[in-house]
Amino acid sequence: MSGAYLQEIFSSVQGEGPFVGCRQVFIRLAGCNWTCTYCDTPTDPAPKTWVMEKTPGCRNFMTLANPVEPVELAEMITSHYDLTLHHSVSLTGGEPLLHTQFLKKLIPGICGTRAGIFLETNGTLPDKLSSVIDWVDIVSMDVKLESSTGTKTPWDAHKRFLTVAARKKVYVKVVVSASTKEAEIEQTGKLIYSIDPEIELILQPVTARGGIVTPSVDRVLRLQERALKILQNVRVIPQTHLMMGQL
Numbered sequence: 001m002s003g004a005y006l007q008e009i010f011s012s013v014q015g016e017g018p019f020v021g022c023r024q025v026f027i028r029l030a031g032c033n034w035t036c037t038y039c040d041t042p043t044d045p046a047p048k049t050w051v052m053e054k055t056p057g058c059r060n061f062m063t064l065a066n067p068v069e070p071v072e073l074a075e076m077i078t079s080h081y082d083l084t085l086h087h088s089v090s091l092t093g094g095e096p097l098l099h100t101q102f103l104k105k106l107i108p109g110i111c112g113t114r115a116g117i118f119l120e121t122n123g124t125l126p127d128k129l130s131s132v133i134d135w136v137d138i139v140s141m142d143v144k145l146e147s148s149t150g151t152k153t154p155w156d157a158h159k160r161f162l163t164v165a166a167r168k169k170v171y172v173k174v175v176v177s178a179s180t181k182e183a184e185i186e187q188t189g190k191l192i193y194s195i196d197p198e199i200e201l202i203l204q205p206v207t208a209r210g211g212i213v214t215p216s217v218d219r220v221l222r223l224q225e226r227a228l229k230i231l232q233n234v235r236v237i238p239q240t241h242l243m244m245g246q247l
């Protein structure tokens with residue numbers, strides 16, 4: 001099957017990590033292979049419908065049927081959005097790397113932005129990343145700490161993943177909570193350092209959900225110091241789109 005199940009498409013500003021504020025077209029694919037207690041996004045693998053703005057940036061959504069064919073979707077996006085006004089197209093989800101065959105057919109048709117294709121991923125599928133890395137320009141890779149997600153951290157898969165991602169522009173994002181252990185941050189820092197000490201680490205305080213509690217101001221500073229003992233570039237950046245009332 002060449003089609004894929006989508007959740008939504010919208011134009012907004014990137015709200016997380018070092019590209020905060022950049023205008024992006026977000027393509028949110030359906031389904032996820034991971035479980036994060038704090039997740040703020042539905043992960044139904046096969047929703048009957050998906051939504052797209054009638055007018056870019058106006059949040060007047062129209063409902064469309066799933067699944068969608070890649071070439072048809074590329075035509076819808078390029079006729080609907082002025083990609084030249086956008087920094088990049090953000091492929092997100094759910095977990096976008098569950099849809100690599102679809103992405104390889106979609107991406108050639110949506111390459112008109114200023115900085116290309118931005119992949120927002122949970123960092124758990126290195127072989128899937130290898131199959132599409134040539135089509136991607138920027139990788140936002142999560143490291144999934146057990147203290148926040150409730151699922152055991154896949155350290156080996158993360159290491160293999162970052163090795164592949166380092167072939168392009170990449171940064172690592174780690175959601176931290178009140179229960180994040182300094183040892184987890186240290187292991188994250190050592191993983192990054194072992195591949196490239198220059199790769200930036202973003203500590204993203206959890207937006208409280210699912211019983212996962214936002215870390216205290218003091219705790220965030222201690223965690224950042226722990227990472228700075230290992231890495232050059234460590235910033236604390238929250239989910240800013242929520243503060244701006246942006247999607």
Ligand SMILES: C[S@@+](CC[C@H](N)C(=O)[O-])C[C@H]1O[C@@H](n2cnc3c(N)ncnc32)[C@H](O)[C@@H]1O
Nearest residue numbers: 038039040041093094095120121122142206207
């Ligand atoms: C919804 S996920 C989709 C992409 C991919 N599955 C991943 O986890 O990176 C996008 C980003 O939102 C973050 N996120 C989801 N829920 C959050 C929350 N409650 N607080 C902070 N960040 C959250 C994830 O950690 C991830 O960096």
Ligand SMILES: Nc1nc2[nH]cc(C(=O)O)c2c(=O)[nH]1
Nearest residue numbers: 013014015016092120241247
């Ligand atoms: N504005 C905005 N920025 C984002 N960065 C990552 C997002 C995601 O859900 O993947 C996201 C999102 O949902 N909205």
Ligand code: SF4
Nearest residue numbers: 032034036039094122
């Ligand atoms: S990997 Fe991403 S989409 Fe999947 S549950 Fe975690 S935060 Fe949500």
Ligand SMILES: [Mg+2]
Nearest residue numbers: 040041092247
């Ligand atoms: Mg989001």
